[in-house]
Amino acid sequence: MLNKNEFALNLLEWYHNNKRDLPWRRTNDPYKIWLSEVMLQQTQVQTVIPYYNKFTTKYPTLDDLANAEEQDILKDWEGLGYYNRIRNLHLAVKEVQSSYDSIVPNEPEPFLALKGVGPYIGGAVQSIAFNHRIAAVDGNVLRVMARLNVDDRDISKQSTVRSVKLFVETIIPLESGDFNQALMELGATVCTPRIPKCVTCPVQSHCESFKSNSVLLYPKSTKSKKKTELYFNVFLILNNKDEIYMFKNDKNLLKGMYKFPKYDIDTSIDTIEEALNLKLSQLKEPIAEEKHVFTHQVWYMNVYLLYTNSESQHFVKISEVNEYPISVAMQKVFKHLH
Structure with missing residues (x-):
């Protein structure tokens, strides 16, 4: 049985001492945190950094982005791909501008109702910006949790994602934003897909797949369809x-x-x-x-x-x-x- 308090303590201590210095971690501005999370969906950190810096320079406030022309925004997004992300964000910030006086909602329900805001973006922004105890479950978190609990369920199924989200929310501490980022950081830098660094893992003692020498058997997932x-x-x-x-x-x-x-x-x-x-x-x-x-x-x-x-x-x-x-x-x- 996972010792929730000890697990959170070990993970957060490691994160505070080892986290990468990323530009969106240097701000408390909910708009910029939101922007970074939209950019990071299905895109590597190193790819996102120059785009984030460009956008926060050209559109430093939510109003700047809301008032911009779509064609200009798409041009600035050019090369980052998944263009629906920025179109949806543009529509969402316009709604925040008109309905919430340009202030990002600090409660989950209205924020989740905005265009393009799903469970992951909602959990990430609401926990990092406002410290709500909501999980943000991405591929990194699914992998960490599958290995931690030797979970045989298919992580490509939404039922598994929802279940993992509920589980994480039973162990999430008061430092919810840091905890969510720590889980993602662990998956991105230590508990990696093919060559996990188990020897240096801060939560190794909690990991059931490490104990059974079965780390590489997790997570389980149906093979992706051929393109x-x-x-x-x-x-x-x-x-x-x-x-x-x-x-x-x-x-x-x-x-x-x-x-x-x-x-x-x-x-x-x-x-x-x-x-x-x-x-x-x-x-x-x-x-x-x-x-x-x-x-x-x-x-x-x-x-x-x-x-x-x-x-x-x-x-x-x-x-x-x-x-x-x-x-x-x-x-x-x-x-x-x-």
Whole structure:
């Protein structure tokens, strides 16, 4: 049986002496803590740091972010991926501005009702910023808890995540924010997936899988599905004014980002001309091939260079393309124009 008080004491002592010096740990501002947690979802710490610094410099207050144009925010987020995160945060801070006088709610219920705020973000922000005793369960915490308790349940199931959250909330001490961060820090730096540093683990004496020499058997998870492979032709269409055809994506995960025309490889050029209302030059061999990997998909892209004399509102100066928010996949395509 886990000695809850001793476990918390050991973990917090280790955390206070060994925690990484990260920029969002130097602030008590709920808005900046919230921003960092949104950025850290499914993204490594070292990747997030420059984006966090850029955003907190350009949008130092919640009002600054709320009042900003979506296109500017998406441009600043460019390359960080999972663009729904920043769109949802933008909508949420606007609601905080209008409904809560620009003050982040310091109670869980109204905060959890905001756009894009799920159990993890809710637990993290409410515990770190306001010290509510709510768990913040991410992949690191699930791994630590599975090994600690030799838990055979599938961590990819929401029922397991909910159960682990309830368990953590039975052991969470008054220093809830530090405790949640300590659990995540332990998973990120010590209780790692493939080469855990059990010898230096501060809670080794509490770990059932360490005692039974079965650490690498946990956590249990169903194998992730194979990524869907998709094949596209992407068209760089130029006119005689040093302009390129580019338009805003109005759906899916890349909503709000700009893109070049992209079609399944079996789409005829006649269909493309009709869809774009352009008369295009003859299709020749692709000038390049590119691959881009998303979480659940892999895009294989043939890049074509075409010309037109047709007019369209979607042409922009080639020299100004980089002023628009463009996904990394489209950046890979555009580089072949140079």
